[in-house]
Amino acid sequence: MTARPANAHQAKLLKLLRDGGPNSRAxxxxxVDLSRSKLAVEVDRLLETGLVVADGLAASRGGRRSHNVRLxxxxxxxxxxxxxxxxxxxxxNAELEILGHLNQPMDVREGPVAVFEQVLSxxxxxxxxxxxxxxxxxxxxxxGPVRFPDGVPVAPPIMPGWDGFPVREALSQELGCPVMVxxxxxxxxxxxxxxxxxxxxxxxxxxxIGTGIGCGIVAGGEVHRGVTGSAGDIGHIxxxxxxxxxxxxxxxxxxxxxxxxxxxxxxxxxxxQGLSEELATRLAASGTLTxxxxxxxxxxxxxxxxxxxxxGGNRTGQVIAGLVSFFNPGLVVIGGGVTGLGHTLLAAxxxxxxxxxxxxxxxxxxxxxxxxxxxxGVIGAARLISDHLFSxx
Numbered sequence: 276m277t278a279r280p281a282n283a284h285q286a287k288l289l290k291l292l293r294d295g296g297p298n299s300r301a302x303x304x305x306x307v308d309l310s311r312s313k314l315a316v317e318v319d320r321l322l323e324t325g326l327v328v329a330d331g332l333a334a335s336r337g338g339r340r341s342h343n344v345r346l347x348x349x350x351x352x353x354x355x356x357x358x359x360x361x362x363x364x365x366x367x368n369a370e371l372e373i374l375g376h377l378n379q380p381m382d383v384r385e386g387p388v389a390v391f392e393q394v395l396s397x398x399x400x401x402x403x404x405x406x407x408x409x410x411x412x413x414x415x416x417x418x419g420p421v422r423f424p425d426g427v428p429v430a431p432p433i434m435p436g437w438d439g440f441p442v443r444e445a446l447s448q449e450l451g452c453p454v455m456v457x458x459x460x461x462x463x464x465x466x467x468x469x470x471x472x473x474x475x476x477x478x479x480x481x482x483x484i485g486t487g488i489g490c491g492i493v494a495g496g497e498v499h500r501g502v503t504g505s506a507g508d509i510g511h512i513x514x515x516x517x518x519x520x521x522x523x524x525x526x527x528x529x530x531x532x533x534x535x536x537x538x539x540x541x542x543x544x545x546x547x548q549g550l551s552e553e554l555a556t557r558l559a560a561s562g563t564l565t566x567x568x569x570x571x572x573x574x575x576x577x578x579x580x581x582x583x584x585x586x587g588g589n590r591t592g593q594v595i596a597g598l599v600s601f602f603n604p605g606l607v608v609i610g611g612g613v614t615g616l617g618h619t620l621l622a623a624x625x626x627x628x629x630x631x632x633x634x635x636x637x638x639x640x641x642x643x644x645x646x647x648x649x650x651x652g653v654i655g656a657a658r659l660i661s662d663h664l665f666s667x668x
Contacts, residue, residue: 278324279668284309284317289326289346289665294469296370297330297345318344326350346370351406352660353413353450355394356459356652358612359383359433359486359535362390364397365653366406371469371661373650375406383418386436387445395449410452412664414656415442416459418487423504426456432511432522432530433487455659459483460507461498462655463610463645464491469658471646472608479606480598481645482509484591484613484620486535490598509598510534514590529594533587535566535613541583542569551579570615584616588623595624595642596631603636610645617644 280286284307291306292298304314321327322344330343346369354373356363360383365376377397381390401407419431426443428434447454464481467473473481473493481491488510492499500506510530511523518527519537531537542564546554553572558564572580595607607628609621625642632640645651 278326280326280665281320282317282667284313285321286666288317288321290662292327292344292346293370293661293665297343299343303344349408350411351409352657353398353401353407353410353452354653354656354660355398355413356416356462356649356656357381357383357390357394357418358459358652359418360612362394362397363649363653364394364401365650365657366401366410367654367657369661371654371657373654375401375404376650376653377401378649383434384436387440387442391446391449394446398450410450412453412455412660413446413450414462414659415446415454415456416462416652416656417442417456418459418485418489420505420508421456421458423457423500426454429504453660453664455663457498457500457656457659458489458491458504458507459652460489460491460611461500462491462653462659463651464493464498464608464655465658466647466651466653466655467608467610467645468493468496470654471651472643473606476606478602479604479608480595480602481608481610482591482595483611484534484609485611488530488534488591488611492602494602509594512594512597514594529590533590535611538566538569538583538587538613539564542572542580545579545583551577553577554580566613567615570617573616573619581619584619585623588616588620589627591620592624592627593631596628599628599632599636599640604640607640607642608645609642610648610651614644 280289287307300318327344328347330345350369352367354365362381363378366374381393417428419434420429422429427439428437430438442456443454460483463483467481473479477496479493483489490507490509492507511528513527514529514532515527519531520526521528521531542554545551546558553575557568569580573584629637
């Protein structure tokens with residue numbers, strides 16, 4: 276993909292076709308502030324670039340039938356969502372529909388070279404399957420702070436060896452296409468906004484609880500990243516004064532007291548103290564415990580596992596309550612691997628938010644689990660690169 280929209284009108288038309296699928300010229304005209312003649316000029320220019328193709332005649336609206344147009348069916352985006360313990364890679368079409376999706380375990384602490392070897396191998400498999408001859412652009416999510424204008428991770432607490440690594444530049448050279456990089460929770464928020472539970476909401480918070488904790492902030496339909504890209508790093512808000520040491524160097528951070536890693540550590544400790552026969556049995560069988568084990572123990576009615584989940588939900592809810600009072604969102608989405616803990620976690624978070632935030636902020640505030648699961652990040656990554664490419668150069 277070498278062409279880019281020449282102006283804001285063309286950019287808006289491309290994004291309308293991305294988000295709404297094939298559409299008629301007449302229907303597009305209803306959504307943009309252009310005269311019929313000016314709309315015709317801009318659509319014809321897009322047809323000339325090859326970004327848009329004709330797609331037959333539209334249904335009659337009472338007069339002469341309008342022509343449908345759509346984004347070129349051969350456009351392909353690569354979405355990459357790198358987590359702390361796994362990586363998801365997907366190919367989408369221009370409408371961000373997933374055509375192929377792979378998931379592999381991967382420890383982000385192995386460093387960027389090893390992780391990107393895995394990513395490139397997965398991308399090659401998807402390409403070899405016939406889903407794409409090449410990629411027109413790629414979006415990459417990483418589980419740490421990103422200096423967004425440069426596409427570079429900055430001092431990520433759970434990503435040793437990644438500080439300052441030129442992710443965008445390195446992958447752009449390897450893939451042969453434009454690349455954009457962002458924090459993984461921002462991409463989860465973009466995915467839920469495009470195709471998930473936040474489709475009709477323009478102001479919301481998306482909290483990802485996995486190995487770490489982060490928050491995507493969407494205001495007016497746009498992700499708010501802050502001046503340098505660190506907005507939403509709520510895992511390092513203090514939840515317990517003088518609490519546990521955190522990987523960031525401070526003490527008492529939310530992430531140190533409740534995240535996938537913290538929950539696993541607490542579960543091992545509880546099993547070792549004889550507080551949970553269920554967790555002890557699982558620990559003896561595998562030698563380790565994860566949030567999945569805690570969820571399974573809770574589902575079996577284990578009181579200790581349920582207490583661990585509720586305590587973590589309460590602490591997370593206290594932090595979210597402060598965010599709700601400050602930001603006044605229309606929705607709070609809870610996502611990430613730890614959401615396998617399900618409604619026990621959700622109930623604890625809701626209780627704290629509804630109890631601590633003002634009634635004006637919470638009176639009509641849904642707090643829900645995300646709809647898309649592990650595909651939210653890769654859809655958001657494809658959305659990120661399409662936003663870039665569907666904007667004037």
